[in-house]
Amino acid sequence: MRVVVIDDTWPLDRARAILEPCGVTVEFNTEIAGDDVVAVLTYPGGKIGVDVLDAAPNLKAVGTCSTGFDHLAVDALAERGVCCCRVTHFCDVEVVDHTMALIYAVLRGVVMLDGLVREGTWWPYPRAPRPVRGSILGVVGFGAISHGLVETASAVGMDVRVASEHATAGDVTAAGGTLVPLDELLAAADVVAIMTSLTDRTRGMIDAAAIAKMRPDAYLVNTARAAIVDHLALGRALETGAIAGAALDVLPVEPAPADEPALTWPNTIIQPHAAWYSAESDRRSFDDAAEDVARLLRGEEPLNGMRPPI
Amino acid sequence: MRRVLILDPLWPMDVGMEALDGIDVTLEKTDRIEGDDVVAILAAPEQTIPANLLELAPNVRLVGTCSTGYDNLPAVELSAQGVMCLHVKSYCDEEVAEHTITLAANLLRGVAHLDGFVREGGWWPYPREPRRLAGSRLGIVGFGRIGRLVAIQGDALRMEVVAFDEFVDEATMQSRGVQKVDLDTLIETSDVVTLHAPLLPETQHLMNARRFAQMRDDAYLVNCARGPLVDHVALGDALRMGVIAGAAIDVYPVEPPPVDEPAFGWPNLILQPHSAWYSAEASLAPYRRQIADLARFLRGEEPEGLIMQPEGTR
Missing domain, CATH: 3.40.50.720 (NAD(P)-binding Rossmann-like Domain)
Incomplete structure (x- = not known):
């Protein structure tokens, strides 16, 4: 029996260590074909449709090294007995760390000041650093990552407010924050951090009207998904000085095309969708997917298997 | 009239001055240290105070730097000559x-x-x-x-x-x-x-x-x-x-x-442009503290920002 890995960056030695005890061989291959193929390991760029069963009729499992699964025909595959497994919470720590680094960066102005020193500026600072302790952090959303951010930001002494339709005031208070309506959060915050998942309800939630409620000296940090924020409205707010700046780890089109407008916006830090990354999270994204596939092959229930209805 | 020299072109002369109300003194921005009537000097962190200060202004009894670090002051030498040396403790x-x-x-x-x-x-x-x-x-x-x-x-x-x-x-x-x-x-x-x-x-x-x-x-x-x-x-x-x-x-x-x-x-x-110290509040605090300490000194009280006890005052 074979497991086919279609991602050429997947560390094969570790996939073998995890899967070979199940009595399979693991190989890299661009083709998924043969009666002996029982599982596939893939990535967001590797689409798996139900037609995969034409060439590999005995397929039982698909593992992807991502949380998102829009590249997998989950329902159709499940109807034919194939379970798709994704990875979850493998980078919660990293996203909290990176978001904190960006919050510190905008409040203390370090990226702008670095550029200004190189242009010969010294004093007075065109971008005045502000205190972190006591500044108000507005966190939009209250999932697992957001929970970690609220805990960490309150531990460094920030005054943390949370807007969420699902959270209870008690849960937010226990994490170190205060639950408030979104409008109140936007009007009060020194830094607004977008931490919600992208759904039909949150798409475009931070629109021109929402941005207009922000303080002129406030910053927006987005390490969640670009489509939650009206990108062009954000650009106008930055260009007119309606808000002080932004730090974006996510863009409407990734990788950023050469004509991405955010590349010309003032007071904007741009990251290459890097908040999720560390050597540990990178490893976990592969290993957790392989381990779930191994569970399936041993006849156990996978931790993140997706079977309809999902 | 006692004179105090301010060796800092950027010193804001409107910050904390209420501490000097009722005290007979004039403050003067300059880049030259001289005069028998000079009793105190307040300096920018970039301003080096010479060890032979008392040859230039023999009656100076207080020198303050508007910073926490005081490597611009020969504090040991001046303290030995009875000059109070001040820095600003923990404002940033x-x-x-x-x-x-x-x-x-x-x-x-x-x-x-x-x-x-x-x-x-x-x-x-x-x-x-x-x-x-x-x-x-x-x-x-x-x-x-x-x-x-x-x-x-x-x-x-x-x-x-x-x-x-x-x-x-x-x-x-x-x-x-x-x-x-x-x-x-x-x-x-x-x-x-x-x-x-x-x-x-x-x-x-x-x-x-x-x-x-x-x-x-x-x-x-x-x-x-x-x-x-x-x-x-x-x-x-x-x-x-x-x-x-x-x-x-x-x-x-x-x-x-x-x-x-x-x-x-x-x-x-x-x-970074030596900006770690900065916040709007911290940017004015050292001036406020130095003027408050100057007022204490002029009233004969002990300043809070003494780096070390000068000779003859122990």
């Missing part, structure tokens, strides 16, 4: 600690580097791999007021905090969740080494070529203290040759750095 400790942890977090997460990379058309794979803050080892050299605040922030970010300070005992560090280590261990094992020591003859070039060679090749240096704590040339060599992964400096051998400052060409370096 919190700001320096926050700026330090900002730079440490930004180095470990590669933020400035990745921002530049995206602007050059890059996306993936990252040329500078972000690392976890949680569990990274933060090595604090000098466990004074600022070093302790850095430790609190590092701990809040779930970093493993170690410190070296020959004058602070293990129990004091342990009570703050910090492990006391010797300097060699700190430099050899830390992900980020951050300097919070005063500039003294024995701390000059604390970080030199030998020390850089001791650091891990994936480690970072943060210096928000004083430029001469680091052998600048050795830092440039370490960065260019990949002896260490990167650095962030808020202080330089010469400030502002000249246009031909070599650091502008070094890789993996974040440069």
Whole structure:
């Protein structure tokens, strides 16, 4: 029996260590074909449709090294007995760390000041650093990552407010924050951090009207998904000085095309969708997917298997 | 009339002056030290006070620097001649600690580097791999007021905090969740080494070529203290040759750095314009405190910011 890995960056030695005890061989291959193929390991760029069963009729499992699964025909595959497994919470720590680094960066102005020193500026600072302790952090959303951010930001002494339709005031208070309506959060915050998942309800939630409620000296940090924020409205707010700046780890089109407008916006830090990354999270994204596939092959229930209805 | 010289062209003459109400004195901005009627001098941090001060203005009995560091004052020599030397204690400790942890977090997460990379058309794979803050080892050299605040922030970010300070005992560090280590261990094992020591003859070039060679090749240096704590040339060599992964400096051998400052060409370096101390509140606090201390001195009370007791007043 074979497991086919279609991602050429997947560390094969570790996939073998995890899967070979199940009595399979693991190989890299661009083709998924043969009666002996029982599982596939893939990535967001590797689409798996139900037609995969034409060439590999005995397929039982698909593992992807991502949380998102829009590249997998989950329902159709499940109807034919194939379970798709994704990875979850493998980078919660990293996203909290990176978001904190960006919050510190905008409040203390370090990226702008670095550029200004190189242009010969010294004093007075065109971008005045502000205190972190006591500044108000507005966190939009209250999932697992957001929970970690609220805990960490309150531990460094920030005054943390949370807007969420699902959270209870008690849960937010226990994490170190205060639950408030979104409008109140936007009007009060020194830094607004977008931490919600992208759904039909949150798409475009931070629109021109929402941005207009922000303080002129406030910053927006987005390490969640670009489509939650009206990108062009954000650009106008930055260009007119309606808000002080932004730090974006996510863009409407990734990788950023050469004509991405955010590349010309003032007071904007741009990251290459890097908040999720560390050597540990990178490893976990592969290993957790392989381990779930191994569970399936041993006849156990996978931790993140997706079977309809999902 | 007693005169006080202000050796600082940027000193705001409208801040804290109410403390001097009812005291017979004139304040005068100047760049020259002279006059028998001069009783006190308040100076900018960039202003060096000469050791022969009393030859220029024999009746000066108070000299203050508008900064925490007082390497611009010959405090030992002047105190021996009966002059009170003042600095401003802890007006920006919190700001320096926050700026330090900002730079440490930004180095470990590669933020400035990745921002530049995206602007050059890059996306993936990252040329500078972000690392976890949680569990990274933060090595604090000098466990004074600022070093302790850095430790609190590092701990809040779930970093493993170690410190070296020959004058602070293990129990004091342990009570703050910090492990006391010797300097060699700190430099050899830390992900980020951050300097919070005063500039003294024995701390000059604390970080030199030998020390850089001791650091891990994936480690970072943060210096928000004083430029001469680091052998600048050795830092440039370490960065260019990949002896260490990167650095962030808020202080330089010469400030502002000249246009031909070599650091502008070094890789993996974040440069700051001596801005760690700054917040709107902190920017006015030293002036307020120095004027308040001047008022105490003129009323014959003891100033709060004395660096050491001068001769003849013990």
